[in-house]
Amino acid sequence: MKNILKITIALAFLFSLSSCWGDKSKPNYQYMPDMYKSVGYETYTENPNFSNGMTTQLPVEGTIARGDVPYEYENTNEGYEAAKIDLKNPLELTEANLDNGKKMYDIYCMSCHGKSGAGDGVLVQREKFLGIPNYKDREITEGSIYHVIMHGRNLMGSHSSQLTTKERWQVTMYVQQLRTELLK
């Protein structure tokens, strides 16, 4: 009889050990945490060295990231009009550019503007956003399209943090293609 008791105690003990990570809202045990966690600060960690306590910092004012070209048109109605007339797409119209433009469009624009650019995306159908214009109803140029992706306009926000300069131009190219197709 004693043995049976011992067995059950041992089994219960082992069972409790094997399932001891009970609270799933806390991370599990680690063997040697100093091998798991880097000494250096990781992307989103807190950081006592900066005044705002974050590792991610904005670029120092007045500096330009390597390979980046500053955008000169201001986020105003005048800037929009100027970009509409003067700004031109530096990329060549190629299959590859259009392909990537479509890829990016499907991720960043389609939810509202719809697959064909008719302003009938899922968010419009579900009435989360309303009044998204059809591309064919608006006088838009490559300059104005780029400007709006860069700075946003009215309720549309800026998408410059999600797309690189090249991708923005590719999307512009694709939007123009959609527009010509809608105008047919």
Next chain:
Amino acid sequence: MTFIIIFLMKILYQTRKKRFFLSMKSVKKHSPLSRLVNSSLAFLLLFSLSLSAQQADVANGEKLFKANCAACHKLDKKLVGPALKGITDKREQDWLIAWIKDSPGMIKSGDKLAIQVFEENNKLPMTANPHLSDQDIVDILEYTKGEEAAPKAAPVAQEVDPGVERGKQIFKTNCAACHKMEGKLIGPELFKITDKREPEWLKAWIKDNNALVASGDKLAKEVQDSNPAAMTPFPQLSDQDLDDLLKYFAVGDLKEVALVTADASSEKIFNKPGFGVIPTLGVTILVFLLLSLIVAATTNKKLEEGEESTESMLKSMIFNPFLRFLTIMFLLLGGAWFFFGWLMQIDVNEGYQPIQPIAFSHAIHAGDNKIDCQYCHSSAKHSKTSGIPTANVCMNCHKSISEYNGPLFGDYSKEDLDNEIQKIYDAVGWDKENMQYIEGYEQKPIEWVRIHNLADFAYYNHAQHVTVAGVDCQKCHGPVEEMHEMHQFSPLTMGWCIDCHRDTEVDLTENGYYKNIHDQLAKKYGVEKVTAAQMGGLECGKCHY
């Protein structure tokens, strides 16, 4: 349940319709011919205010109020003139009738109260309304008594005019990007804008506001200067369209509001928590214990009957050295197996579900609204980490979506979820009433808790998997679009990585850049398709260096 509710709603709807016919009849009664009869009945009506009669008064009163008073007065707010709700409690009815009919005359005649009112309201003279009959004014005053009848009356008007419905459609497709019916968005709110501006002016403004400004219209210039965002011209709208649109502005969609609240209440009934998992489990365990107790009791009795023989058998078994050896071996091996299992699960965080600072639901954003994963996690395509979106990405949509209107989930009420959206505004300093960022606001980071975290000695690159290999996010992160609360779906162990590298075939058709290497590898291994492992996906140095 659903059927009962639908049935109830049907009945409600029908009774409302009946009421609508009733009120229509009584409105017709107010033709000039029957007015005489009516005014003679007014005395009686005032004393015996039956429900339907009161409504008739109110409906007519509302119509007259909108036509004659609403340019300068609102019920609940000061406009040009004072708010009119409850005015009948403050002033005598006879005085009010005289005042409304000819206020300038009353001031001239030296009525003290009249002069006082005139001076209280910045000496802005009120227009005389000599065309209104006493009965009309009584109706209007009845309307100002309270708004309870107003929502009932509004849907009536909506059903009368199909133009309102059309106007609503036009509003949705053209205006709603910048305007809301109630509350400021990019442009001002449009509900009852018809009370503030002349219809002709509104039409000209909507068609081409720039032309209107250019034509030298002062009001247009003022409106344009007061708002930094330029309004888009809508030359494609016809006069009929504009008429309908203005009708919609005047009426609004109170009916829909009523329906939505009905929906929400029925939703609540269905979302009431039933018999939860934990009580059910508890009951099952209790029943099981009881059963085992009964079984134990009965077997014990049997043991007592044949006590001697069984005891000796048990004794011989326990003291048998070979059997003892076997049991100990079994226990040791079993223990080692469990111990090994325990060691293996250390730092495996499958199912890790921390409490996040905002109750963000992937199921709503990625599932219901079908927003692409990379819309928010945009750095996954170029970077090692698939970034946590900065709050400006949230604000791309939540500038206009400041409250949650979808089906409820979890234990959250609508207020809770609206509060969760408010947390973004608190972080970035967004003033949702005035639709602008608060100047000089000290922005605070949203402290999300990281779920997927590889040990520092393992290298993983999102861009390589997402952009180069074209692996779906769900392959590793599971059905995120169904999770209200995010948790870790995969174990993220080395064995798990390698399993996938062994199985995954590399797409050779759309990758021209690596074509030569792929061909060589295929020849080397004598296969047609190359797996990630055969390309070096198992080499230690690929991930540990």
